[in-house]
Amino acid sequence: MTEPLLELLHGLATTRTIRRYTPEPVPEADLAAMLWHATRAPSGSNRQPVRYLVLRDEPTSTAARQLIAGAAQRMWAHKEERDGYGAGTGATPDSPKARMAATMRHYVDHFAEVPVVVVVCMERYRDPSPYEGGSVYPAVQNLLLAARALGYGGAVNMFHLMVEGQLRELLGVPDHVAMSACVTLGRPVGAHGPVRRRPARDVVFDGRWGVNADWVTEPDGARHTVWKQHG
Template identity: 35%
Template sequence: MTFETVQAGPGPSDGPALFSVMSTMRAMRRLKPDPVPDEVVDRLIQAAVWGPSGGNMQAYEYVVVTDRQVMARLAPLWKRCVDAYLATTGKHAPQGMDGAAYGRMVAAIEYQRDHFADTPVLIVPCYRFPEARFDEEGLGVYAESLGPAGLERMAATEQRFQALAEGSCVYPGVQNLLLAARALGLAANITIWHLMLEQEWKEALGIPEDTHTFAAVPVGWPLGSFGPVRRRPVSEVVHRNHW
């Protein structure tokens, strides 16, 4: 496996501007401390809300942190999560990845960790998925549709299905948010490290117990420059009609 610097599609001169946005949407972790206007943040959330919603339930909520005192209280939690993440993944590049590029990524993660209290905006997407509604007739149809082992399969896959169902209702909106940030000249990156201490994060932000969090997205004006992303070529990842 190799990672190449490639354009993810046509640029603005030969295709939709969205392709240029996607192909230069790096994870930007070095942020200026300058505030981001509330109306700009609202545009990011609007982009997220435009994302698809399973069953059109729209059961998402977004916690937006801009208060520096709140951010300072979150900073120690962020540090603990990042340190745990780096300890489990290691500081050496995985096979097939350029060591220098990986080192730069780790350095950016550490920079963000050490300057987290200065983050202008933190967005935490949340979702409260409704409980499944099965009656006797529904269970019968379920079992008939999936075969004799249908109910056993349901029990075996219920937890994974629930997690993926919730995620599929949240992450398309998060991607919209990231694209909107890039289009507006803002730096952002999606992380899930907070899940290592999710209960502490929920308590710090007053998030209800029955609501799950799915990401912590720092946003701000970039200290660095946007540029082409490094991704595997399409020819290496496509399996046509069969694996």
């Protein structure tokens, strides 16, 4: 009989995006273990097209991290202004909006000093398809969960896309390789804990579109986001 693995479920429900890190370096053995577990992720036909471009402290890696950091800062400055993060409840220092803005500001301002950055890539073996991400993002989640399991935390971001051409040149990434995601990793400042999501019943349909599954229940301690309905 297969034994249940309840700790795994606990990890799935409580692995938050970590955007603040201590300056503690990530020992190579831990980083190797995270990457090994990422490489165990499933992919279509088990083709395993994912490649991990690890950026640590070597001069080229540092230059790449600085490029991404600059992009992140520009992106956040634009979004902060456009979405009015300083207005409304954002003007109240302890509001969720203000806390989110402070976390993002810290993340982008310290991006170049994050202990490890991994650009997760996909070696294409056919023309780009809408489904190709399906063979990459399970590995990204495995990386985050492996980090969590070893006492670290991570965040997925797409900042690298703003400087993709420069990164390709600097890091020698060929044209047929997709740069699918950027992941920052390190020891968390703060803690993991229950993630906030929509109640599962709202998003699980039973047999017919729009029929919420009333047998889907929330475990104790589940935390929820308030979300607008589409349509």
